[in-house]
Each structure stands twice: as structure tokens, then as C-alpha cells.
Amino acid sequence: MxxxxxxxxxxxxxxxxxxxxxxxxxxxxxxxxxxxxxxxxxxxxxxxxxxxxxxxxxxxxxxxxxxxxxxxxxxxxxxxxxxxxxxxxxxxxxxxxxxxxxxxxxxxxxxxxxxxxxxxxxxxxxxxxxxxxxxxxxxxxxxxxxxxxxxxxxxxxxxxxxxxxxxxxPKEPLANPPAVDKTLMISEWRITDGRTYAAMPMSGMEPNYFTINGKSFPATETITVKKGDLVRLRFIAIGQFIHPMHLHGVPFKIVATDGHPVPEAAQLTKDTVSVAPGERYDIEFVATETGQWMLHCHILHHTTNDNVEPGGLMLMINIVD
Incomplete structure (x- = not known):
């Protein structure tokens, strides 16, 4: 601090x-x-x-x-x-x-x-x-x-x-369900002198740790998928800060927002989506290129642990043959 x-x-x-x-x-x-x-x-x-x-x-x-x-x-x-x-x-x-x-x-x-x-x-x-x-x-x-x-x-x-x-x-199963379906809840924490505080957008209460499903990188989950797999990620922002989530290596489509499906003709193709507090975005992509691909928040302070990089809102998508 x-x-x-x-x-x-x-x-x-x-x-x-x-x-x-x-x-x-x-x-x-x-x-x-x-x-x-x-x-x-x-x-x-x-x-x-x-x-x-x-x-x-x-x-x-x-x-x-x-x-x-x-x-x-x-x-x-x-x-x-x-x-x-x-x-x-x-x-x-x-x-x-x-x-x-x-x-x-x-x-x-x-x-x-x-x-x-x-x-x-x-x-x-x-x-x-x-x-x-x-x-x-x-x-x-x-x-x-x-x-x-x-x-x-x-x-x-x-x-x-x-x-x-x-x-x-859905009651009627999807015709082409994703091979991988992961839910990612995004939040923030403040730790000062070994004590835990609820992080807030106010002076002295800003977060210094950031978590995906309760973990900060490198403790976040590595998601392993096969080349050619259809992958769905469900972003849920539950903290008090906006997080533009960026995927390396492959674009994705936004297929649902706040629990509402997006008609195919209206689905945006992007590589970054800003998820505000309370919002949910379902994205889908096809794993086309093998390798370790990073998913992270593009407010880059949010990829630190107590101001040390790398950390926070990062995880790896591991695409294998």
C-alpha cells in the first residue's frame, strides 16, 4: 500500500x-x-x-x-x-x-x-x-x-x-452443444496487514487482489480443450468493478447476454468484452490453434497480485491436438 x-x-x-x-x-x-x-x-x-x-x-x-x-x-x-x-x-x-x-x-x-x-x-x-x-x-x-x-x-x-x-x-437439448462449458465468476478482494476487507470503488478500499472462481493467477484453473472443440465460457461479474475480458489467439461470438440468447444474425464477433457488475456474457469459440492461450482482464492492474505482475484475472486456455 x-x-x-x-x-x-x-x-x-x-x-x-x-x-x-x-x-x-x-x-x-x-x-x-x-x-x-x-x-x-x-x-x-x-x-x-x-x-x-x-x-x-x-x-x-x-x-x-x-x-x-x-x-x-x-x-x-x-x-x-x-x-x-x-x-x-x-x-x-x-x-x-x-x-x-x-x-x-x-x-x-x-x-x-x-x-x-x-x-x-x-x-x-x-x-x-x-x-x-x-x-x-x-x-x-x-x-x-x-x-x-x-x-x-x-x-x-x-x-x-x-x-x-x-x-x-433448456428443456430441449441443444443440437450442437459445446464440448467444453465453463462458468467464470469475476470478483475482487482487499487484503491489508493480513486482514480481509470487502473491496469497493472508494478511496482506501480499492482491491489489491482479483479472482476468477475464487482464485488469483497462477492458482486459476487451466482450461484444456481439443483442437476443433466448440467452447463456451460464461462470464459472470459479481464484484464492483468493470472487467474487459480479452482472449488471445482466437475470436469469439457473444451468444447470450444476461441469460438471454442473442439471435445468430446479431451475434458480435469480438476478442474483448467488458463485463460490468451484475452482467453475464456467454461467449463461444472454436479452438483452432494449438498452444497456451491467455484469457485476462485488459485493465492491466487487474492482472496483478498486490501490485505484482502476473496475477489476478488471468487463466490459460490450453488447446491440444
């Missing part, structure tokens, strides 16, 4: 209600995560034709990079939380138990749900208090790329890790 920059937790706030933004993320007796990878599909059970999923919010120590650990608020102990993947028309029930020290709710971002299931505290529901359980239930309607995340003090809780992918597959 540059000399003279105020320490986040020590800055004076005129508004006591806003002071929570400046405090380090903490919880009693936080243990290391028992899983190393986030965003994996969540198993469900069937009850009278309803797909029932269970989520527990809890704090863990999450490693974003070898030797770099954050205090994270999580769903089921991972960042991102587990992927909920269902099919159009499915009846879905999600049982949420809150083991955080603070209240929380879940908003189903982009998913068409009944108003009572929308997850806005003080509007559609009371917050889920620590130790309490709440059940969300709805029908999975339109297919597409969505997400779920906290909507209680979201500036802190979402930045602390309470987010995950929610995918609704």
Missing part, C-alpha cells in the same frame, strides 16, 4: 450506518476451508418431484493463491458457492441455514421468481438471522446463465464471497 494511504478500518466515517463497509471481515472461530475449489455442481434430492438443495452460509479461511488466504463468507464453505444447475420447468426448493455472525438473504439474480422469493430484506422477507433457516421455492423458467448472492449488506457480504452460479439448461 502506498505511503500515506489510510488504513481502511481506521478511517473516520460520518455515517455510523456505513461504518460496516470499512471494517475487516471477521467471524468467531473461523476454520480453514475443507474444499479447494468453488462453483462445483451442488447435489440435490427429489421430494415429490421437487429438486431440493441445501445451503449453509458460514465463514472460512479461503486460499486465493499459494500463501494468500482471505476470511470469506461462503455458501457451503467455498468461493464461489456451489453451482445450482437445473432444467427449464423444474420445481426448485433451496433450504438456507445461516451460520454467519450476521443476518443474510439470497437474491436469485436474473431468475424469474415469485416476489416473496426475491430475497430483499425488509421488502420481500425478513433477514435470515444467525442460526435461522429459510426456504426459497420457485419454478425454474427461462434457460440461461444466472447467479445467486447475498442481498443483505451486499457491499460487504457479496465482496466477502457470498455468490455462486445458477444455470438453467
Amino acid at each position: 502506498a505511503e500515506g494511504t489510510p488504513t481502511p478500518g481506521s478511517m473516520m466515517m460520518d455515517n455510523p450506518e456505513a461504518a460496516h463497509m470499512m471494517q475487516p471481515i471477521t467471524a468467531p472461530n473461523v476454520q480453514p476451508a475443507t474444499e479447494a475449489e468453488g462453483g462445483l455442481p451442488l447435489e440435490y434430492r427429489l421430494e415429490d418431484g421437487v429438486k431440493v438443495f441445501e445451503l449453509t452460509t458460514k465463514a472460512v479461511q479461503w486460499e486465493i493463491l499459494d500463501g494468500v488466504t482471505v476470511t470469506a463468507f461462503t455458501y457451503n464453505g467455498t468461493v464461489p458457492g456451489p453451482m445450482i444447475r437445473v432444467t427449464e420447468g423444474d420445481q426448485v426448493r433451496i433450504i438456507v441455514k445461516n451460520e454467519l455472525p450476521d443476518p443474510t438473504t439470497i437474491h436469485w439474480h436474473g431468475v424469474e421468481v415469485p416476489n416473496a422469493m426475491d430475497g430483499v430484506p425488509g421488502v420481500t422477507q425478513d433477514p435470515i438471522e444467525p442460526g435461522e433457516t429459510f426456504t426459497y421455492e420457485f419454478t425454474a423458467k427461462r434457460a440461461g446463465t444466472f447467479m445467486y448472492h447475498s442481498h443483505y449488506k451486499g457491499d460487504v457480504q457479496v465482496g466477502a464471497g457470498l455468490y455462486a452460479p445458477f444455470i438453467i439448461d
Whole structure:
């Protein structure tokens, strides 16, 4: 941190209600995560034709990079939380138990749900208090790329890790499905003097680490595909910063935005797409050239780890014969 920059937790706030933004993320007796990878599909059970999923919010120590650990608020102990993947028309029930020290709710971002299931505290529901359980239930309607995340003090809780992918597959299978289908959730963190803060676009709270699916390069996943494969990447921006994601070596087409398919005649061919907070872009490309091809944010500070390059929002696409 540059000399003279105020320490986040020590800055004076005129508004006591806003002071929570400046405090380090903490919880009693936080243990290391028992899983190393986030965003994996969540198993469900069937009850009278309803797909029932269970989520527990809890704090863990999450490693974003070898030797770099954050205090994270999580769903089921991972960042991102587990992927909920269902099919159009499915009846879905999600049982949420809150083991955080603070209240929380879940908003189903982009998913068409009944108003009572929308997850806005003080509007559609009371917050889920620590130790309490709440059940969300709805029908999975339109297919597409969505997400779920906290909507209680979201500036802190979402930045602390309470987010995950929610995918609704079409009822009629695609005629030409991609050989590789990856979801990439993009976010930011601030670590100061070993303490974790929710990164925000305000002085003294800017991020110094950036993650794809909860990891910073070189800990990000390498995606291996075969030459000739059709590849789909689903970008989901869940932080508070814009990220122009650039792919080396091959152009791509934007085939869906915010869960809505783009008609073929309107699909743009690009090599960079800016993903703003809350946005989702599904891109597809054919892996035509073998080799290691980089995918990264083109705000180049976002490809650093605590100002050291390379790092952050980078991963490798490994195209093999």
C-alpha cells in the first residue's frame, strides 16, 4: 500500500450506518476451508418431484493463491458457492441455514421468481438471522446463465464471497452443444496487514487482489480443450468493478447476454468484452490453434497480485491436438 494511504478500518466515517463497509471481515472461530475449489455442481434430492438443495452460509479461511488466504463468507464453505444447475420447468426448493455472525438473504439474480422469493430484506422477507433457516421455492423458467448472492449488506457480504452460479439448461437439448462449458465468476478482494476487507470503488478500499472462481493467477484453473472443440465460457461479474475480458489467439461470438440468447444474425464477433457488475456474457469459440492461450482482464492492474505482475484475472486456455 502506498505511503500515506489510510488504513481502511481506521478511517473516520460520518455515517455510523456505513461504518460496516470499512471494517475487516471477521467471524468467531473461523476454520480453514475443507474444499479447494468453488462453483462445483451442488447435489440435490427429489421430494415429490421437487429438486431440493441445501445451503449453509458460514465463514472460512479461503486460499486465493499459494500463501494468500482471505476470511470469506461462503455458501457451503467455498468461493464461489456451489453451482445450482437445473432444467427449464423444474420445481426448485433451496433450504438456507445461516451460520454467519450476521443476518443474510439470497437474491436469485436474473431468475424469474415469485416476489416473496426475491430475497430483499425488509421488502420481500425478513433477514435470515444467525442460526435461522429459510426456504426459497420457485419454478425454474427461462434457460440461461444466472447467479445467486447475498442481498443483505451486499457491499460487504457479496465482496466477502457470498455468490455462486445458477444455470438453467433448456428443456430441449441443444443440437450442437459445446464440448467444453465453463462458468467464470469475476470478483475482487482487499487484503491489508493480513486482514480481509470487502473491496469497493472508494478511496482506501480499492482491491489489491482479483479472482476468477475464487482464485488469483497462477492458482486459476487451466482450461484444456481439443483442437476443433466448440467452447463456451460464461462470464459472470459479481464484484464492483468493470472487467474487459480479452482472449488471445482466437475470436469469439457473444451468444447470450444476461441469460438471454442473442439471435445468430446479431451475434458480435469480438476478442474483448467488458463485463460490468451484475452482467453475464456467454461467449463461444472454436479452438483452432494449438498452444497456451491467455484469457485476462485488459485493465492491466487487474492482472496483478498486490501490485505484482502476473496475477489476478488471468487463466490459460490450453488447446491440444
